[in-house]
Amino acid sequence: MREELSLEERLRILRETDTERRWYTVDDKRLCLICERIISGRGIRIDGGPDKYSLGCPTPGCTGEFSHWLLYRPTPAELESLAPDTAGVMDILAGLNRRGLDQL
Numbered sequence: 001m002r003e004e005l006s007l008e009e010r011l012r013i014l015r016e017t018d019t020e021r022r023w024y025t026v027d028d029k030r031l032c033l034i035c036e037r038i039i040s041g042r043g044i045r046i047d048g049g050p051d052k053y054s055l056g057c058p059t060p061g062c063t064g065e066f067s068h069w070l071l072y073r074p075t076p077a078e079l080e081s082l083a084p085d086t087a088g089v090m091d092i093l094a095g096l097n098r099r100g101l102d103q104l
Helices: 007-017 076-080 084-098
Strands: 029-032 038-040 045-048 053-056 069-071
Touching (some): 007 045
Antiparallel strands (some): 029 038, 029 069, 045 053
């Protein structure tokens, strides 16, 4: 993993390299189908560069890459456990997901 990357640079690389899904923040989560763990953009391994990067699952021993990741949607119980100031945002996102706009 490239520890020296700023969060902005990490987000840029995630957006340019992962051609399957959009990244809005480095805190976006994915479900790795190989190791069945939830991962975030902050932890994803970034190798290569500066013209070509590869992304890897941060779980030790996992060979998953972005083509093995699905968008992660929290369960209703997880949504309820969020801080009150984030609940409104999550309601908006849930509404977007119901309308099929989550792939924007």
